[in-house]
Amino acid sequence: MLATIESVNSVVNNFIWGVPAMLCIIGVGLVLSVRTGFLQIRKFPYAMKITLGRMLKKKEASDGAMTPFQAVCTALAATVGTGNIAGVAGAIAIGGPGAVFWMWISALLGMCTKFSEVTLAVHFREVNEDGEYVGGPMYYIKNGLAKHWHFLAYLFAAFGVLTVFGTGNATQVNTITTAIDSALFNYNVIGEGSVKTLNLIIGIVLAILIALILLGGIKRIGQVTERLVPFMAVLYILLALGIIVLNIGHIPAVFASIFKGAFSPASVTGGAVGSFFMSMKKGVSRGIFSNEAGLGTGSIAHACADTRKPVKQGFFGIFEVFVDTIVICTLTALVILCSGVPVGYGAAAGAELTISGFTAVYGNLVSIFTAVAMCCFAFSTIIGWGLYGARCIEFLFGTRVNKPFMLVYSLVAIVGATMDLGLMWSIAETFNGLMAIPNLIAVFLLSGVVVKMVKEYFETEK
Template sequence: MKTLNYIFEQFSSLAWGLPLLILLVGGGLYLLVRSKFLPFRYVGHAVSVLQGKYDDPNDPGQISHFQALTTALSSTIGMGNIAGVALAISVGGPGAMFWMWVSAIVGMSTKYFTSTLAILYRGKDSEGVVQGGPMYFIMEGLGKHWKPLAVMFSFFGMLGALPVVNVNQLKQAINDIILIPNGVEVSLQSNLVIAFVLVVFTSLVILGGLKRISTMASRLVPSMVLLYFILVMIILAINYTEVPKFLALIVTDAFNADYYPKDESFLGGVLGALILHGIKRGAFSNEAGLGTAPLAHGAAKTDEPVREGLVAMLGPAIDTLVVCTLTALAILVTGVWETTSDNGVSLTANAFQNAMPGYGQYLLMLCVFFFSVSSLFSYAYYGGKCLSFLFGAENKHYYNYLYIASIVLASITEFEAMINFIDGVFALMAIPTMLSTILLAPKVLEASKSYFSRLKTSKNN
């Protein structure tokens, strides 16, 4: 197992080098400036679209704007918000959260562009069904000679959609919160039982296809975000005197890197390593620039690409700026990040237990379960779409077997191995997504200009 950990650690380190950081963050900043901060100027309109004010049942697509966003959020609002944030702080200290904020702000622009492209250049799979996503806007927007980029995204997309981190951390939460405190010995057999239950539960949903997945997501996501929000607000209310101090520390430590290991460096120093660490955890949380969200938003029922881009850009704001910040503050104000060596979901559980002794960790367990299960549904859909592109839609059911096998593997593998594996794969997904998005950016700007001109005309009339 140590060999597996080492291999995935080296894989992640190689993938997350300076070129990727420039492509992901620099590319996102380029899109933000090139659009003259357009996404942020139309947040109100984005909310109106999300509320269904512009829905037309006769538009092409499979699901509503709201269902597309909740399907995308059900994959991003998961262990990245609980285990990912805990990992960011336990390794990098409070300053890591600041760089997660940066990734979210830049990511809002990136998601606007990628999800607009997902509608603007929809293609058809081998069964003639209209589909959207990076592999399709690469082929339809850039042409068939760019197919290697589409194949690269689809291959690594299949791997990136494997739910190994979510399953691993759900297993860890069940062990730490339920089994161990009640005297149940954790073993290979008990972990396999957890995996078996997840396989059965997940199969019942994913075999129903996108309609069932989006319906489940639209019901689960709002309620689980609300529950988590209430619980964290209780923790912050209990420790209200500490909140201003740690909000300030998040900003100051982002440039001091006082809590980051001094023996690690990137771009010539510890601060560079902290920036990379925060951006990496931000990408794991909101997935902006990776290409997963356009797979969901590309299925939205609309003939206006810009509308879906506006809806999609709300994702990083909800996911990272709100949910991840709440998790970070809960960990920081309770002090568990300095008093325990726990990592991942176990660290967050300590924060909840510290603030609400006796029942806090059980309430977190409820949130963890819904966060994890909703992510399982969406990732299965993403992976199936990637396999369909590579091997034909008639073969997409074979992805379910790989998916199920990964659930079992993740239940018996260490957290560090799984997070390094996913980090590395996500990096390789970002390369074709960001390259194609930057190349097609003028098409998005052209569509945006046309859409907002028509919107302004219709309001004046």
């Protein structure tokens, strides 16, 4: 039975994250970019000005809402995660350095996709029975498209509920326990016999923390993410920049390998990665998996923002993809390629490759800091996806299920900490990809609304 599930999931997963799906995601991004006159490039300085400018302003949100800064931190909490550490390493190992180039291309188009998702989410949002703003793909499908398209909203919400327990929780908790175990084991703080007990304790502590944060409502979620996200991002960026500075002489050769490997992988990897399409597929898929442009999930957090200008909030979508992929994913790639650690092209790799890049330069002591960074990345992802799951199940069954869902979601942390996840990660990844299909159809159909709103916004801003 298990073997049958694995084989069926493998077929579906390969299609969802295969070349046709990648082309579909890139295609929608390209259509949106053309229709908005490549807004993400043309208005990039403006986007940085209003996003960074608003972040520095202290502002209290109204009841049932987050400040714009809290909204972007919650969305970044879910997107900036272990994919930035493990995902980039896997893309380079299997797709060669050229995968980084295709990651940049997917991010460039993804900026416009996420801008459109956020703009639509704020424009078509509603206020629920608890007085909180609710929005996202299911709401802009319901309120923006004709009735015969509404089934897409229910599909998105159903896939969302099925995804959060794996992608958003269990696998992230597993990453936290692995990071803590390896750091403590390296310094002989614990022995092998104590690992299971320690993991159970970690799982219980995390379950309590997750429940306290999520049950505290939208304001508490915003308050936690606005403190955690800047801390973890700055810590990771500083550590990565240190490696780049210490290996500055390698930078020209690294960028040469990225651009050359994008079109001729074999010339860089010695033939271990010889397929141009493999390099492109891995770069695009890992980029999308990291920044979530096209999945629509980030727009759920932005719909909670206390703002009356959907387009203005939409620019935070551009900022998010830029920070997640162009900044953090690129830094991860440079850590791996600059540090001189053997990559082992053609073989699967994960977070251990990125961590080895840090330890090769800083020594084993840095494993403690990388463990802290990975724990922050993973925990913030759990909180962000907890909000996404709550909004999806609320759309299907109403606000009465919110608290029971959050309690169950919190308890899944114990499962993630103590069990071998095996097939769960693969199935969650499949459902994650399935979420993109109804969302991309909706964003494509509503592209005219986005174009109109952008035009009206800049006419009033003059």
